[in-house]
Amino acid sequence: MRSPTDEPKHYLVARVRDALARDGLALDLEVTVAGGKVFVTGEVPTRARLDSITRILRESLPGRDVSNEVRVASLTDTEEVETLS
Amino acid sequence: MIRVAAVGDLHFGADSAGMLRPRLSRLADQADVLLLAGDLTTRGDPAEAAVLAGELADLDTPVVGVLGNHDYHQDRESEVRATLEHAGVRMLEAESAVLDADGVCLGIVGMKGFGGGFAGACGSDFGEPQMKAFIRHTKQLAVRLQDALNDLEADLKIVLLHYSPIKATLIGERLELYPFLGSFLLAEAVDSCGADLILHGHAHHGSEKGVTPGGIHVRNVAQPVIGHPYNLYSLAAEPRASTIKADVSNLTGYGG
Numbered sequence A: 001m002r003s004p005t006d007e008p009k010h011y012l013v014a015r016v017r018d019a020l021a022r023d024g025l026a027l028d029l030e031v032t033v034a035g036g037k038v039f040v041t042g043e044v045p046t047r048a049r050l051d052s053i054t055r056i057l058r059e060s061l062p063g064r065d066v067s068n069e070v071r072v073a074s075l076t077d078t079e080e081v082e083t084l085s
Numbered sequence B: 001m002i003r004v005a006a007v008g009d010l011h012f013g014a015d016s017a018g019m020l021r022p023r024l025s026r027l028a029d030q031a032d033v034l035l036l037a038g039d040l041t042t043r044g045d046p047a048e049a050a051v052l053a054g055e056l057a058d059l060d061t062p063v064v065g066v067l068g069n070h071d072y073h074q075d076r077e078s079e080v081r082a083t084l085e086h087a088g089v090r091m092l093e094a095e096s097a098v099l100d101a102d103g104v105c106l107g108i109v110g111m112k113g114f115g116g117g118f119a120g121a122c123g124s125d126f127g128e129p130q131m132k133a134f135i136r137h138t139k140q141l142a143v144r145l146q147d148a149l150n151d152l153e154a155d156l157k158i159v160l161l162h163y164s165p166i167k168a169t170l171i172g173e174r175l176e177l178y179p180f181l182g183s184f185l186l187a188e189a190v191d192s193c194g195a196d197l198i199l200h201g202h203a204h205h206g207s208e209k210g211v212t213p214g215g216i217h218v219r220n221v222a223q224p225v226i227g228h229p230y231n232l233y234s235l236a237a238e239p240r241a242s243t244i245k246a247d248v249s250n251l252t253g254y255g256g
Helices: A009-021 A047-059 B047-058 B077-086 B128-149 B175-181 B184-193
Strands: A030-032 A039-046 A066-072 A081-084 B002-007 B033-037 B063-066 B094-100 B104-110 B156-161 B197-198 B209-211 B217-220 B231-235
Touching: A009 A030, A009 A047, A039 A047, A047 A066, A047 B104, A066 B002, B002 B104, B002 B156, B002 B197, B033 B104, B033 B156, B033 B197, B047 B077, B063 B104, B063 B156, B104 B128, B128 B156, B128 B184
Parallel strands: A039 A066, A081 B231, B002 B033, B033 B063, B104 B156, B156 B197, B197 B217
Antiparallel strands: A030 A039, B002 B231, B094 B104, B209 B217
């Protein structure tokens, strides 16, 4: 029987992205596997979504070494106007 | 001069209350209209749309929007649309809206759009029923977009989409995703009729600026792309000599 760490990383990445997508969260996230560790990077708009990602990763990757490097995005105020002719 | 504020992909959820309205405090001084380029909710839940509706209610600036693919996720897109319209947002799907700003008539044609890819590397109307349905859906949408544009009389015309009409504003996205991010058929429909600007969202990792093969400005206003609460564009037009009857009865903030 395959152990959690035997899953080919191609399928592991797809499975994690699918789990995140079901919560509408996969769009801005990058999932990679390197050195046996799963890295998740990107930005989300709120702290609550970051917490959801943490939960989903814990549920979908039991027994795996995971680095959740997702950040909460910040926006700068609109100052410039583009004139179109 | 018409001033347009635009943003897409707000992806509102239950946790989004208070995230947008404070950033709209200067909007009335900056823009004649706010355009929303789809993916207004995270999961297409009308409760999420209600949170966004609360942020947009009673704005002095008219708001016009289209839905995106996320807004269809729970098969309750009609409720999502109705929730926003109840707050005064004019939602469009192969429909147009017109508003008058300083004597200039601005016409907006809005549509979500769909995928299929771009000339030379796109899907074909061939094979399994599911594949034919995928491509035929975009073909039908393009016809409806063209019809709506042909029927619109205005000094300036803006097309508001969720999906992209060109590849250039997808640069930054993985190439394998391009067929799911837009279709050249949308650009072809707009180029055949003419317009002054096309706005879209959907491609969070794309690029802001592009142009259709026919020379129409295209701007990707997905919020992760622009990095602001909204972007601002100004367009100049000569008021039409004839009198335009403006249908603004469904727009908020209209002073008439």
